[in-house]
Amino acid sequence: MGLNKRDVTLLVIVAILCLFAPFILNPFPEGSAMAQFNAGYPDLMQRLVIFGIFAIGFNILFGLTGYLSFGHAAFLGVGSYAAIWMMKLLTMNVIPAIIISVLVAGLFSLLVGWISLRRSGIYFSILTLAFAQMSYSLAYSVLTPITGGETGLQPKVNDPRILDGALAEGQTPRANLFGLQMNQSYEMAVGDWVFTFNAGYYLAAIVMLIAFYISIRIFRSPFGMMLRAVKSNQQRLNYTGLNAKPYTLAAFVISGMYAGLAGGLLVAMDTQVGAERMFWTASGEVVLMTILGGAGTLIGPVLGAGFIKYMENIVSKINKSILEQWFAFMPDGIEDLLVTLVYPFIGKGWHLTLGILFMLVVIFLPGGLVEGGQRVGRLFKRKKPAGDKPDGKTTPAE
Amino acid sequence: MGILEVKNVGKRFGGLQALGDVNLSVKENSVHAIIGPNGAGKSTLLNCLVGKLIPDTGSVMFDGQSVLGRKPYEINQMGISRVFQTPEIFADLSVMENMMIPCFAKRDGAFQLNAISSIPSQKDMIERAEHMLEDMNMADKREMHAGSLSRGDKRRLEIGMCLSQEPRLLLLDEPTAGMARADTNNTIDLLKQISEERDITIAIIEHDMHVVFSLAERITVLAQGTPLVEDTPDNIKGNPKVREAYLGETQEAA
Numbered sequence: 178m179g180l181n182k183r184d185v186t187l188l189v190i191v192a193i194l195c196l197f198a199p200f201i202l203n204p205f206p207e208g209s210a211m212a213q214f215n216a217g218y219p220d221l222m223q224r225l226v227i228f229g230i231f232a233i234g235f236n237i238l239f240g241l242t243g244y245l246s247f248g249h250a251a252f253l254g255v256g257s258y259a260a261i262w263m264m265k266l267l268t269m270n271v272i273p274a275i276i277i278s279v280l281v282a283g284l285f286s287l288l289v290g291w292i293s294l295r296r297s298g299i300y301f302s303i304l305t306l307a308f309a310q311m312s313y314s315l316a317y318s319v320l321t322p323i324t325g326g327e328t329g330l331q332p333k334v335n336d337p338r339i340l341d342g343a344l345a346e347g348q349t350p351r352a353n354l355f356g357l358q359m360n361q362s363y364e365m366a367v368g369d370w371v372f373t374f375n376a377g378y379y380l381a382a383i384v385m386l387i388a389f390y391i392s393i394r395i396f397r398s399p400f401g402m403m404l405r406a407v408k409s410n411q412q413r414l415n416y417t418g419l420n421a422k423p424y425t426l427a428a429f430v431i432s433g434m435y436a437g438l439a440g441g442l443l444v445a446m447d448t449q450v451g452a453e454r455m456f457w458t459a460s461g462e463v464v465l466m467t468i469l470g471g472a473g474t475l476i477g478p479v480l481g482a483g484f485i486k487y488m489e490n491i492v493s494k495i496n497k498s499i500l501e502q503w504f505a506f507m508p509d510g511i512e513d514l515l516v517t518l519v520y521p522f523i524g525k526g527w528h529l530t531l532g533i534l535f536m537l538v539v540i541f542l543p544g545g546l547v548e549g550g551q552r553v554g555r556l557f558k559r560k561k562p563a564g565d566k567p568d569g570k571t572t573p574a575e
Numbered sequence: 576m577g578i579l580e581v582k583n584v585g586k587r588f589g590g591l592q593a594l595g596d597v598n599l600s601v602k603e604n605s606v607h608a609i610i611g612p613n614g615a616g617k618s619t620l621l622n623c624l625v626g627k628l629i630p631d632t633g634s635v636m637f638d639g640q641s642v643l644g645r646k647p648y649e650i651n652q653m654g655i656s657r658v659f660q661t662p663e664i665f666a667d668l669s670v671m672e673n674m675m676i677p678c679f680a681k682r683d684g685a686f687q688l689n690a691i692s693s694i695p696s697q698k699d700m701i702e703r704a705e706h707m708l709e710d711m712n713m714a715d716k717r718e719m720h721a722g723s724l725s726r727g728d729k730r731r732l733e734i735g736m737c738l739s740q741e742p743r744l745l746l747l748d749e750p751t752a753g754m755a756r757a758d759t760n761n762t763i764d765l766l767k768q769i770s771e772e773r774d775i776t777i778a779i780i781e782h783d784m785h786v787v788f789s790l791a792e793r794i795t796v797l798a799q800g801t802p803l804v805e806d807t808p809d810n811i812k813g814n815p816k817v818r819e820a821y822l823g824e825t826q827e828a829a
Contacts, residue, residue, distance in 0.1 A: 179693050399679055399697060400690040402668070406676050409665040416625065416663070417677045418651035418740065420685040427688055 184393050187476060191389060195382040198222055199372045206369030213499065214491055219362055219375035221490050223446045225483045226378070226385040227439050232466040232478030233385075233392045234435020238428045239464070240473035241401060243408035247302045247460050248289065248309030252433040254316065254455030256282040256440025258323070261330045261450050268340035269332065269350050271359065271380070271445035275438065282437020283430055290429035294422060297411075309460050316452035329451035352448050354380060359446055377446045384442060385479075388435060393475055395431070404428050436463075465531075469538055471545025480546045485531065492527040576639075578603040578776050579624070579744060584633035586619055593619040594630065595801040601744070601793075606770050606777045608787045611797035612820055617780045620797070621748055624778075625657050626650045637744065648685050656737035658747040662729035664736070666722030670713060673721045673732055674704035674739060681740045703739065711735035711765075727758035734765065738773070745769075747779040751786050763789050788812070796820065 178185065194201065203217030216222070235249055256278035263274040293304040316324040324330065332338075332350040344350060352359045359377035366372075395401045406414050407421050414421050444450060453459075462485065470481025500519055504512045522530045542548045577600035586594040594616045601607045611617050622628040624635055626647040635642050642650050651657075665673050678700045683689065695701070708714045711731050716724065721732060730750065737745055750766070751759040763786055770777050770790075781787045787794060787808070794811045796803040798820040804811070811817055 179691075179696070181695070394693070395690050397693045398690045399675075399683075399692065399694055399700075400688060402672055402676065402694060403679070405668060405672075406665050409667040410663060412659075413663040413665060413736075414676075415647040416651055416657050416659075417736065418648050418680040418685060419676070420646075420648050423686040427690075431690075 178390070180393060180397070184397065184475075188386070188390060188393065191476070191479070192386055195226065195386060198225075198378070198382070199374055203370060203372055207371050208369065210502065213494060216487055216491060217373060219360070219373055219378050220447075221486065222375065222378045223381050223442075224486050224490070226381045227442045227446070228463075228466065228482040228486050229479040230381075230385050230388045230442065231436055231439035231463050232470065232482040233388055234432040234439070235463045236432075236467050236472060236474075236478040237392060237395060237404075237435070238432035239467055240478070241396070241404035241408065242425050242428050244294075244297065244425055244429070245302045245464065246293075246305040246429070246432075247457065247464070248293075248305035248307075248312075249432065249436050249463055250455050250457070250459035251289070251309035251312040252282040252286050252436035253440040253443075253459070254312065254450070254452065255285045256437030257444050257450040257454060258316075258330070258440075259437070260441040260444035261332070261448065262323075264332045264338075264350070264352065264444070264448060265330070265336040266339065268338055269352055270340070271352050271354055271441075274352075274445060275384070275441040278437045278441025278444070279434050280437075282440065283434040286430050286433020286436075287426070290426050290433070294425050294429065306457060306460070309455060310457055313452055313455040313457070316455060324452060325450075326452070329449055331449040350448075352377075352445050381442050381446065384438065388438065389475075389479070396475060400424070400427070465535060469535055469545055471547030474545065474547040477545050477547040484546065488527055488531055488534075492523055492530055493525065495523040497524075577601045578638055579778065580634075580636040581620075581624070582634045582636075584620070584623060584630045584635060586616075586623060586628060586630045593800055594623070595799070597633070597797075597800070597802055599795055599802065599805075601776060601778050603743075603776055604770075604774060605792045606766075606779065606790050608779045608781055608791035608794045609797055610781060610784075610787055610794060611803075614799075615797040616800040617797055618748065619800075621657075621746060621780055624650075624746060625655060651680075651740070651742075652685060654743040656740055656742035656745050658730075658733055658737055658745065658750055660749045660752050662726070662733045664721045664729055664733050666720075668721055669717070670708070670719050670721050670724070670732060671704060671717040673736060674707055674717075675700055677736045677740045678703045678707075707735050707739040710738075726754065727761060730754070730758070730762060731765065734769070738769065738775075742775065744776045744778065747777065747781075749781055749783075750779065751781070751783055759783070759786065762786075766790055 180188065199217045199222070202222065203215045205211035205215050231253060239245055259281035260274035260278040263277050267273050289305065289308045293301055293308065296304060317326060334344060334349065336350070338350070357376050359380065362373050362375040364371055364373050403419065403424050407424055411421050466481035466485050467478045468481070469484060470479065471477025497516065497520060500516045500523065501512070504515045507515060538545060579601040581597055581599035584594055584597045597620060609617055609620065619628065623630045624642065626642065626645050626649070629643060637653055637655060640653065642653065665676065682700065705714065708717055713728065713731060713735070716728065721729070724732060751762050754762065766777065767790060769775065779790065791808055793805065794808055795805040796811065796817050803816055803820060804814055806814065
């Protein structure tokens, strides 16, 4: 496959994790006190891999070239709108929707990148932010005929859908892959555990693996090396006969296409779009994911995306009565105190927890969760008798 | 006709006439030094040659073609490589990667979307970079982080990167500035070896007289933005105008 041994191992590990995610994410039996930490339900699993794709693409731009875009949610949104229009006009099959979402986002990012990359550093970031906010406002107001404005878009029964046959009476249009419906699930009960295998999740996971494989190839290619050179020293690059602009633009468009792919998949899983997914906080979220996981590393963005989406969906669901249950074994006064202390960090306060974790990671682990993993790994290595290699780290950390 | 022909070049920054009326001809396969006291316009002249600055007047011809109005990367692709005063290398990349990038730039031009092939499959590029590392006596450092090299090794690496593009003209901007005497001598030896072994023209801007007199075949003395005199090192040594220009500087500095 054109990969070295370590990269193949990494890809295989990720593939196995994706395949067995319904088990891995559901470690607690149904009905137990810990069941709320289970993340093995289709909606969340789909989000984990789709935002993984988004972050993998963002990392090709930010991790390799160092250009920090604050507007990538715009490409995700544009991809989503393109996908939903394919579903309205062509077919509920997700394949054309996904392909068109990538192409449209690619074209849009070519335009935005061509203009924004005239500047670098903070000015580049502000330009991308401005573009994203313009796209958001336009989607909300002027472009309502195309975007559905505040209500957004979803497939309707009377849409043309020229490739699909007419729907039977009382049937609603559902996203499918050649007849296999995306929301179709198979539930397997083992004792108290229930594991859900969802068609949409596995489609998204396969797409994520392909996206991950392509990203490894880009990282290991001469093109990827040039992108790292852009980040390292543009002056030297220019005086080495290389034009930085097309390199950064290509990276920008590739990452825009990844964002479009994520947007298209979101629509394939849940057939509706609203302008809010282009809001600047969504652009900021992918920056957090990439930095939290480890910018410039291969697996980091996937970890970061998984971590944040898990927090968003799990920590935010813990409420006061659950807390009271947890601390019920304590004496009354202490129980109340603990509940009061922990309460701001859960439920709607999950952002506070995320913010603190983000600060801790940036201060103590500048290389993100990946660096944390490496440190733990090195700790274990050191305990073994000293090998012949003084330090296993010869290539840049991935 | 020299390989580099500078004619009537002038450059003004606001009220300061940095370059007055510079004429310079660098002969092919020679080592030509440009010296002068601080503020003589040496760096401005160099920046005009590589596309960082565009002169207000005059022309700069390289091998019969004008370089004016071209971007630095285009001028580099014409065959002019530049070594900076403080070594400019890709500090976050390995030594080997540093050496491969100019090899790719030489083969593929200013841009190539080579996103799917892997680096290990580019055998000819690896061979070329390894060869150059050996020439620079750095083969044992190939996996090192370029940023962690010593100052002297960074300089060697940068010169090696420039040479791996097989440039016709190598421009050096005070290549020994801030170096210890031993490193300076190593650099002098390296440059001597390069000019003897390769078909290359070297133009060097330098402050250090020791470096200039051990390397140069021709010397141009620049003072207050205009060339004072151009001659062989021996004649320059005895030239009273040159002494005056430098003596004036020492008096000011004192």
